[in-house]
Amino acid sequence: MTANANVRPGSDEPSADAAGPVDPSRAVAVVGTGTMGQGIAQVALLAGHPVRLYDSAPGRAAEAVAAVGGRLDRLVEKGRLDAAERDAALARLHAADALAELAGAALVVEAIVERLDVKQRLFADLEDVVGADAVLATNTSSLSVTAIAGGLRLPGRFVGLHFFNPAPLLPLVEVVSGFATDPATATRAYETARRWGKTPVRCTDTPGFIVNRIARPFYAEALRVHEEGVADPATIDAALRESGGFRMGPFELTDLIGQDVNEAVTRSVWDSFHQDPKFTPSLAQRRLVESGRLGRKSGHGWFSYAEGAGRPEPHTAAPAKAPERITVRGGLGPAEQLVGLVEEAGITVVREEGETGGIELPSGALLRLADGRTSFERPQEKIVHFDLALDYAAAGRIVLSAREGIPAEALDEAVGLFQALGKQVSVIGDVPGMIVARTVAMLVDLAADAVERGVATAEDVDTAMRLGVNYPAGPLEWGARIGFRRACSLLIQMHKRYPTGRYAPSVALARRGYAEPAEESR
Incomplete structure (x- = not known):
């Protein structure tokens, strides 16, 4: 391994003075050349770094280099990048045929298959290749950062760096500290993402991190209302869009994401929280996945995407006379x-x-x-x-x-x-908490609980939910607007009707609620 001035004397771990961003003259390596890997490579490339792309499948790295070149060509065509910048960037982009070619990288970002054993093997091999000052990062969205780093000699230089797809367009990056992540490593990753023009947020290694943990009720409550037979998917979507201010309804959004993908994330978070009822998956969605109706990619999900299929209309009441x-x-x-x-x-x-x-x-x-x-x-x-x-x-x-x-x-x-x-x-139909109110109350509850448990700060939670999933307001901002006491009271009432624990308000929400004057919740 190469010696480095940023390593503490007598230690192989990076020191605190390594906490600035990775210098743009240093190489960034991306392992995995799918859509996400290509996107991350593009971001690092346009930030000025030499970039090396590696994939275990022969020929894939070279194909990815060509694909990234095509992305840059389109940016030039749209006037978002000039030709000279594109040419300079392409001169810094290289395909690596072997892992050993990543030896000089200051940062390695992994974006491969979501399998713990495969990721662990990759990073064990990378430890034998890169220098002790290199930061190792995983782009995992569902696996434990702590577990991936568990077998490393230097787990302190390992961090989660979770981009959102498409990485070149979406600003949010979750910087995830595992149990053994050195604070200097997390800071370096945070500052690097910020230098790349992203909006990073810090969080601890919890199932789903910030966004995928807190977003579950947006889907789950809509599915629950539908399962109770009181409203159809088009009407529920319309309520959350046109009244709640969300950009898309949960049924059309899961059709876009893929029902199998969305259900797998929900099930992963549920299992990781030891099947906590707050994260219980939907039987209706499971049946949709089992039937092969995966959404847009299969031509049918909650809605049909066959040629000529019209968009389902929400139920809308006929005109009625207004009271005087x-x-x-x-x-x-x-x-x-x-x-x-x-x-x-x-x-x-x-x-x-x-x-x-x-x-x-x-x-x-x-x-x-x-x-x-x-x-x-x-x-x-x-x-x-x-x-x-x-x-x-x-x-x-x-x-x-x-x-x-x-x-x-x-x-x-x-x-x-x-x-x-x-x-x-x-x-x-007559359903407790209606649609928007119960969804928002549950989002507020999970957000308050995450903050109290030290997952992230309130500011980072709100930022993550606005930028990661385009919510019209951060859940804690929304909670303050409607009143935490009101949100807590709504969930208490729902818990009486569904005494499974799903709607029992967290201690964190109750604490915030009872700190408010009672008249604010009227």
Whole structure:
């Protein structure tokens, strides 16, 4: 192994003064030449590094070099890169025919098959090749960084460097510290990713890291609502897009990702957490995978992608007459914005003090924001629940639910009220927590729990969820907006109806909730 000034005297481990970014004059090696490997190589190449691509399959590295060259050509055609920069980059890009050719690399990033034994063998071989100052990194999305490094002589220089696909476009990189990762190594990886123009976040080695751990409820709650038979996939997607502000609904998104891929990640996180009910996979999704309906890549998933197949439409209520007057009893919490919108629509609003927290319609029906309860539990009351929205002014759709047998007049008034605000309305079955509210509450719960357990800081959690999966707000930001006490209360109510532990709020969420003044949750 080569001597290096950054190694502590008497030790083979890198020292703290090695914590700056990898110098652009030093080579970066990428092992694995699939889509992700090529993307990471492109990022390092355009940051100025010499890059060596290696693949165990003969000829694959040379093919990847040509593919990266094609990517750079397209950037030139689009005016995002000038020809001289492309030529200089291509001169720094080389295919390696043997692992020994990576000897001079300052950073090696692995992007091979997601098998622990294969990755362990690779890094054991790399230890015999690279210098003691080299950082070894895995791009794994599902395996334990600690386990991959478990057999290394120098596990302190090993770190997770999880890019998101496509790596050249998506800014987020999760920098994952295993149990034995030296802090200087994690800092060096973090600073390198930042120098490459990425937005890195730090996290500890936990199943799913930040994004794949916290994102599970976005899929799971939609699947649960569908499994209960109260709403179809197109309507659930529309609710989360048009009311929740998410870029895509979970059914169309899993069709894009691949049902097999999404279900495998869910199952991996569930198994890694010893089958914690908060991460329980969906039987409906399992049946979809078993049937071969994997999404866009197979031509059929939740939706059909056959030629000429139309996009399924969400359930939308027929036009109804708006009430001329409503009474707002108590505070509406995160739905308080509705009062001004109703007044702007020319509907008279009467305010009355109290703890009810709802909108009384002329028929005597009460509109209540989803709180984890169902309306069938109070058959003597005419309760119509409406769902949470990220921004009620911007929302294009509002979802309502009510028990069977509620007077048609009451439901029509509720539909007409929101239609008068310019919203489309979907009416679904009577389900606790509705769609957006229960999803957001679960995201907030998992985020709060991750922060309290030291997985990542609150800022890094919110950054990761905004950039990694394009959420309209970070879950902790959203929790502060709606009230942690309200989110906790909703989950407590849902836990009463589903006493499996899935909805039992974490101690972290309860702690945040009870730290808030009670009136904020009304």
